[in-house]
């Protein structure tokens with residue numbers, strides 16, 4: 146029997162890729178021929194090629210909400226991306242395009258629409274990103290992580306399902322994580338994840354308070370590409386990484402507490418893994434404020450403490466960490482009570 150064909154798209158940062166990887170890993174490879182269209186150089190290229198999935202790079206422009214001369218150039222890049230995506234889709238002839246958003250997905254969606262290929266999209270945040278805002282009118286079905294997001298999309302084709310999480314994250318070994326880090330069970334493990342690209346503000350604050358932090362915690366700092374601090378290479382109880390791939394599952398299983406940006410996929414992963422967290426969202430100056438809404442929603446439900454960047458100083462960070470540790474059982478209880486969504490199973494079923 147001929148295989149069914151699906152094309153995934155999404156990129157720019159890992160949050161627009163890891164949910165696709167979660168789904169790809171669950172699709173039966175003897176039934177599905179899977180391909181991916183992303184940008185020529187974005188993080189999606191490396192992450193998808195690691196999975197052994199055929200990858201097609203297209204020209205893509207950044208979508209900005211403000212005026213910039215670069216916008217004019219980017220319009221041409223996006224147009225070029227549309228033609229390239231159309232050529233690739235005509236060749237691959239998929240029955241479905243699945244998009245996780247990010248600016249590279251827009252040309253793919255426009256091309257898919259022009260070829261009448263059905264399109265499913267997933268929105269991770271409470272308010273839709275610009276790419277999904279544009280794409281939604283062309284989508285056949287729209288899925289959201291947050292209940293609050295559904296109101297931004299047409300009712301008849303939208304469904305809230307939660308966040309599709311890579312199954313491997315649930316199969317980690319705490320001991321393997323400790324061995325990898327060279328840590329013991331003497332002090333709690335605090336993992337700091339500044340989103341997939343790292344967060345300079347968080348990196349600086351953590352490093353500024355390093356003596357006090359490392360006297361209480363064994364730290365795993367995911368600091369983003371190009372953000373390693375050489376002066377701390379020999380710091381006791383401190384391990385820094387630009388980005389972790391396969392080891393992440395073991396490390397998160399060994400982790401007691403997390404300090405994180407408010408990226409939707411990360412915080413849903415910590416929720417599913419029952420790890421109490423402090424969320425420091427990207428501020429309104431640097432974003433549309435989606436992470437603040439994500440953080441507020443998690444705080445309201447008792448899963449996290451939210452600490453706004455404007456209030457982020459060493460003392461506040463240390464105090465909030467103490468609060469998190471003292472009340473860890475109540476955070477864990479609230480997280481356990483949360484309807485653990487089976488978003489991944491739902492999506493795989495709907496795609497099949």
Ligand SMILES: CC(=O)N[C@H]1[C@@H](OP(=O)(O)OP(=O)(O)OC[C@H]2O[C@@H](n3ccc(=O)[nH]c3=O)[C@H](O)[C@@H]2O)O[C@H](CO)[C@@H](O)[C@@H]1O
Nearest residue numbers: 158159160163269340341342367388389408409410411436
């Ligand atoms: C700056 C920016 O625009 N951020 C957005 C981006 O965040 P970002 O790309 O940071 O996305 P998320 O925090 O949602 O997800 C990051 C993903 O990368 C993985 N990971 C991270 C670090 C690491 O070392 N290894 C690893 O595997 C995490 O497990 C997670 O699956 O997309 C999110 C989902 O739309 C949005 O909520 C964020 O606002």
